[in-house]
Amino acid sequence: MDIKYVEQLIVLFKQFGLQELHIESPQGKIICKAPSGEPIFQTAKNDCLPKEYYCAPIENTTPPTQTENIGLAVRSPLVGTFYRATEPGATPLCTVGQKVSEGDPLGLIESMKVLTLITAPISGTVESILIENAQGVEWDQALIILKPL
Amino acid sequence: MKDKILIANRGEIALRILRAARLTNLSPVMIHSQADRMSLPVRSADESVCVGPGQSNKSYMNPQALIEAARITKARYIHPGYGFLSENANFADLVEKEGFIFIGARADSIDLMGNKSKARAFMMSQGVPCIPGTAAVGIEDDLTPIYEQADRIGYPLLIKASAGGGGKGMQIVYDRAELLSQIRAVQHHALQAFHDSQVYLEKYLSHPRHLEVQVLGDGHGQVLHIGLRECSIQRRYQKIIEEAQPVNLPDHIREKMLSVALHACRQIAYRGLGTLEFLYQDSEFYFIEMNTRVQVEHPVSEMISQCDLVKLQLQVAQNERIPIKQEDIHFQGHSIECRINAEHPATYMPMPGKLKMLHAPGGFGVRFDSHLYTGAEITPLYDSMIGKIITYGSCRYEAILKMRQALSECVFDGLTTNQTLHQKILEEDDFVNGQYDTTYLNTHSFF
Numbered sequence: 001m002d003i004k005y006v007e008q009l010i011v012l013f014k015q016f017g018l019q020e021l022h023i024e025s026p027q028g029k030i031i032c033k034a035p036s037g038e039p040i041f042q043t044a045k046n047d048c049l050p051k052e053y054y055c056a057p058i059e060n061t062t063p064p065t066q067t068e069n070i071g072l073a074v075r076s077p078l079v080g081t082f083y084r085a086t087e088p089g090a091t092p093l094c095t096v097g098q099k100v101s102e103g104d105p106l107g108l109i110e111s112m113k114v115l116t117l118i119t120a121p122i123s124g125t126v127e128s129i130l131i132e133n134a135q136g137v138e139w140d141q142a143l144i145i146l147k148p149l
Numbered sequence: 150m151k152d153k154i155l156i157a158n159r160g161e162i163a164l165r166i167l168r169a170a171r172l173t174n175l176s177p178v179m180i181h182s183q184a185d186r187m188s189l190p191v192r193s194a195d196e197s198v199c200v201g202p203g204q205s206n207k208s209y210m211n212p213q214a215l216i217e218a219a220r221i222t223k224a225r226y227i228h229p230g231y232g233f234l235s236e237n238a239n240f241a242d243l244v245e246k247e248g249f250i251f252i253g254a255r256a257d258s259i260d261l262m263g264n265k266s267k268a269r270a271f272m273m274s275q276g277v278p279c280i281p282g283t284a285a286v287g288i289e290d291d292l293t294p295i296y297e298q299a300d301r302i303g304y305p306l307l308i309k310a311s312a313g314g315g316g317k318g319m320q321i322v323y324d325r326a327e328l329l330s331q332i333r334a335v336q337h338h339a340l341q342a343f344h345d346s347q348v349y350l351e352k353y354l355s356h357p358r359h360l361e362v363q364v365l366g367d368g369h370g371q372v373l374h375i376g377l378r379e380c381s382i383q384r385r386y387q388k389i390i391e392e393a394q395p396v397n398l399p400d401h402i403r404e405k406m407l408s409v410a411l412h413a414c415r416q417i418a419y420r421g422l423g424t425l426e427f428l429y430q431d432s433e434f435y436f437i438e439m440n441t442r443v444q445v446e447h448p449v450s451e452m453i454s455q456c457d458l459v460k461l462q463l464q465v466a467q468n469e470r471i472p473i474k475q476e477d478i479h480f481q482g483h484s485i486e487c488r489i490n491a492e493h494p495a496t497y498m499p500m501p502g503k504l505k506m507l508h509a510p511g512g513f514g515v516r517f518d519s520h521l522y523t524g525a526e527i528t529p530l531y532d533s534m535i536g537k538i539i540t541y542g543s544c545r546y547e548a549i550l551k552m553r554q555a556l557s558e559c560v561f562d563g564l565t566t567n568q569t570l571h572q573k574i575l576e577e578d579d580f581v582n583g584q585y586d587t588t589y590l591n592t593h594s595f596f
Contacts, residue, residue, distance in 0.1 A: 009221070016217060019559040023221065080529040081502045112491070112499035112533035114385075136529075 080111030216425025312343035368420030505563030
């Protein structure tokens with residue numbers, strides 16, 4: 001590999017303030033990483049997906065399940081990313097302590113560019129929200145606990 | 150040294166472009182997100198550059214990262230594929246300003262066709278029939294002139310929010326008496342949903358067919374057509390089965406559709422591959438939009454014309470001329486494409502997962518365009534389309550028979566796909582007889 005090429009790369013890497021750069025070619029592989037600081041590209045859990053998914057055919061919604069006297073867990077009907085609001089910066093569809101009626105929207109799950117609305121299976125109070133905004137969710141994962149009225 | 154082509158996409162279309170690059174003496178450079186590091190196109194490329202994390206807005210849709218990838222690898226061409234930045238005029242502009250060749254339409258064409266009302270006005274000025282409609286009216290506007298226009302178009306009418314799309318913010322109105330209340334209702338809804346109360350009326354087509362014309366231009370006024378396609382089998386306003394050529398279509402309609410499409414494209418000296426989409430009902434056709442890029446369903450046109458459309462697209466970019474003439478293109482036989490999606494066959498709910506074992510279909514006149522392999526992960530980050538089965542037969546019925554067999558040979562073990570839905574459609578009488586329109590999946594129940 002030409003050392004001049006590597007030098008040029010380092011200059012460009014710094015010039016554009018990149019945090020990480022991978023180049024692969026038949027001549028070899030180069031990985032440049034910035035020494036420290038906040039990464040530009042988020043590499044957290046969000047895009048590290050679970051290795052195996054449970055993919056049985058399912059109906060539109062998964063029935064809520066009773067968790068010992070705490071309330072009803074609203075579960076994810078699919079694998080995707082959970083959002084609390086309809087668009088970035090908008091008011092969350094539900095907050096802890098809020099009273100909701102059956103059918104009210106609680107959040108959204110984005111999967112494969114399709115948004116699926118998660119609605120309240122019963123009327124009740126939002127007891128807790130178990131997941132952060134924009135986090136990955138798995139099939140059947142508990143999202144929100146509702147306390148029946 | 151070979152010129153390099155940066156393929157700014159993923160999945161099956163990335164592989165499709167890569168294969169065409171091999172035929173045109175171009176060295177393929179793949180960009181990819183962290184999630185696609187192990188993908189087939191990345192492994193098949195001469196070079197690859199990671200441009201960001203899994204989320205497409207930070208990787209595949211990050212113009213600056215793509216430009217840097219092209220600069221670092223010294224690429225000459227950038228191919229945007231479909232989706233992502235393929236119809237983004239600013240990106241096309243940026244690519245050319247930075248000194249690369251954008252394999253696609255010029256920014257001015259993308260801009261013209263990307264704006265619904267501008268595209269419509271242009272097409273009407275060129276004599277291309279459009280769906281009769283009215284001007285937009287806001288919540289404060291007087292509705293008197295609208296009544297007159299509505300009467301002229303005739304009921305039923307569709308009220309559409311100017312800022313809506315994909316079936317959102319629409320309402321059918323059947324007679325004059327309900328017009329006022331329905332317009333106000335849609336305006337209120339539009340104001341809440343899109344912060345814009347503007348709505349317009351359009352002739353309502355209750356059972357249109359979706360037909361389209363494939364074009365290829367050299368950017369200097371030379372434009373060819375590569376026939377028509379029928380794409381009426383749709384779910385959620387997205388195509389799942391396409392065919393070429395459309396059946397049960399009168400010759401004079403076919404000829405007129407081709408000639409208006411070519412005329413409009415010549416007027417703007419269209420460059421690259423493009424598709425003009427039309428709705429067809431009661432012996433009338435109406436322009437709806439133009440896609441200024443390669444389309445998912447391009448293989449059915451390739452099969453019946455024996456033209457490699459992506460190769461032609463690259464050749465046009467390399468030489469600024471089309472290497473074939475219209476009279477060299479002959480259509481023969483029939484082709485059908487089934488899009489295989491990782492989704493529930495009845496509810497269409499997305500179903501990401503891991504493909505434990507893949508068995509692809511085969512045989513004479515059977516083509517499987519896919520980036521999948523045994524062990525591949527299908528992530529929730531991207532579109533659910535995981536491959537396309539394309540069959541070619543000497544007649545439509547033979548293409549159907551081949552598709553039935555191909556669908557029965559396919560194994561996508563570990564994934565839920567719409568394979569069974571395709572199998573049911575391919576056995577259904579209305580489909581087999583070529584008697585269908587865009588309402589097909591709403592009027593036929595398979596599960």
